[in-house]
Amino acid sequence: QVQLVESGGGLVQAGGSLRLSCAASGSIGKLVMGWYRQAPGKQRELVATFTNSDSTNYADSVKGRFSISRDNGKKTVYLQMNSLKPEDTAVYLCNAQQWGWNYWGQGTQVTVSS
Secondary structure: OOEEEEEOOEEEEOOOOEEEEEEEEOOOOOOEEEEEEEOOOOOOEEEEEEOOOOOEEEOHHHOOOEEEEEEOOOOEEEEEEOOOOHHHOEEEEEEEEEOOEEEEOOOEEEEEEO
16 A cells, blocks of 8 residues: 655745655555646646656646656655746645556645735
8 A cells, every 4th residue: 555645835925936745655666656736626637747657747837837856765756846826726636656556645735825
């Protein structure tokens, strides 16, 4: 069973930055990890992920502002978010996939004030 713990959310003014972290435990082998977000009344959407081939995939709305990275030794994935906008306000959820299973963290709130 894979457990994911996110941290780093908070309240920031528009134009500011935040860095989210997600640490995975309980897994053996490769995890494909990424970040999604869900705003009130909206569907969950992809923000940034690694792929099976270790490339990265970003939502158009965050390209050039957000950057995903990872520390394989620590099984941790990061999301550096710059130039934040009020429309980035959401619960950010860490996702990990392994052997066809999909795991989610509890989410961390990011609120961007205008």
